[in-house]
Amino acid sequence: EPEVTQTPSHQVTQMGQEVILRCVPISNHLYFYWYRQILGQKVEFLVSFYNNEISEKSEIFDDQFSVERPDGSNFTLKIRSTKLEDSAMYFCASSEGSGGPYEQYFGPGTRLTVT
């Protein structure tokens, strides 16, 4: 069964550094998402992406964040200058369509640790 994959599984970086989290969505999916979960807190929506542009972003998704689908298969989340509070699990998801019948398929997550 097709799966969403994410790399790396764990990323440790120093405050102020740039990080790129990578995701390979399911191949025929058209909608792509990033969520994050700070330890002990709920999973929060960051951004949705469709037709090569951001559809919606949360207030968390400030100018330090960007997303890209560089080559038709990967979907990346870049954090330009990491802060301690960016430490979290980051989940990528994709779906074939948007709306109730369509399920969002999640990747296993990347644990980002900012020191």
Added chain:
Amino acid sequence: AQTVTQSQPEMSVQEAETVTLSCTYDTSESDYYLFWYKQPPSRQMILVIRQEAYKQQNATENRFSVNFQKAAKSFSLKISDSQLGDAAMYFCAYPLYRAGNEKLTFGTGTRLTIIP
């Protein structure tokens, strides 16, 4: 704003027994979906079951069923004949649709332990 609340951070159940996980939500919409996602340790979240709000009948998927009370804005998950593989974090989620776009609002999750 849509909110989702799971008041049970942890639950445990004896293998083969039945357990119910609670979820309440708040929305001003009249037609919507609700989801339960399962996240096994170190694995991705997978959709367990979904409920359409306009359907009176509670959704069922094998051993998983929901008790959907629209007026009370309650959406609990019942797992019958619990198995060791059911051990996971369970998240209740509300999808919000705007202009063809969907984003999920999650509860804080319930960690379910199965006792052999």
